[in-house]
Amino acid sequence: MAPQRPAIPVLPYRKPKLGRDYWVLDDVLPNIDDIRARCIAKDDWVEGYPHKPESWPGLRAMPGLAPAELARVERLVKQHTGAKELWQAVAPGGATLNHNCVQVVGAGEGEPRPHTDSRALCRYAAVLYLSPDAPKDCGTSFFRQSLPGGVLGGNMVTAPHNNLVEALGTRFVPPDSFTEDVRVAHRYNRLLLYTANTMHSATNYCGSTLEDKRMTAVFFWMA
Numbered sequence: 500m501a502p503q504r505p506a507i508p509v510l511p512y513r514k515p516k517l518g519r520d521y522w523v524l525d526d527v528l529p530n531i532d533d534i535r536a537r538c539i540a541k542d543d544w545v546e547g548y549p550h551k552p553e554s555w556p557g558l559r560a561m562p563g564l565a566p567a568e569l570a571r572v573e574r575l576v577k578q579h580t581g582a583k584e585l586w587q588a589v590a591p592g593g594a595t596l597n598h599n600c601v602q603v604v605g606a607g608e609g610e611p612r613p614h615t616d617s618r619a620l621c622r623y624a625a626v627l628y629l630s631p632d633a634p635k636d637c638g639t640s641f642f643r644q645s646l647p648g649g650v651l652g653g654n655m656v657t658a659p660h661n662n663l664v665e666a667l668g669t670r671f672v673p674p675d676s677f678t679e680d681v682r683v684a685h686r687y688n689r690l691l692l693y694t695a696n697t698m699h700s701a702t703n704y705c706g707s708t709l710e711d712k713r714m715t716a717v718f719f720w721m722a
Contacts, residue, residue, distance in 0.1 A: 634703070
């Protein structure tokens, strides 16, 4: 008899709803072309896969936005979520998230990897799309579990767990364990803001040069 794959815990499910679980804000920054040019000109990239044996793909550099630009974004986050204050958390061991970080990932350098962001470190997360010509399917998708027998599971990590690995009890699950639920298209100067404990991933990556790879800035806030 074929070995049965171990049972994976079923997560709670809440269909992502625009204006409650995620917000799509277009034409966010008036100087977006200047921001992109500044990012293209960076020379302090930290290399991930396939350049270095890292688990994360592409290139990263910080900071992405200047203080006044970040302040504009944070005003929008407060306005749409109702949050009174936003801040960056530090875990007891000193861990932080790469807030206001530019990420560049090309075709073949990464693949959709559904995950949630740590509940211990952020309540809201956001991605700012910085590629003028990236295909629409290089945006962000929300996922839910795909269980044996065609059963659909949940998409949220809740207490007492802080992330998807804790909630599932393992870092390694079969590749068909998740299915796309909601897709938000890539659009230049669009900010996708979402609740960080909802399962999500980049939908796709593109390009082969710094100029045409998928470039985004990512943000993480406690509130």
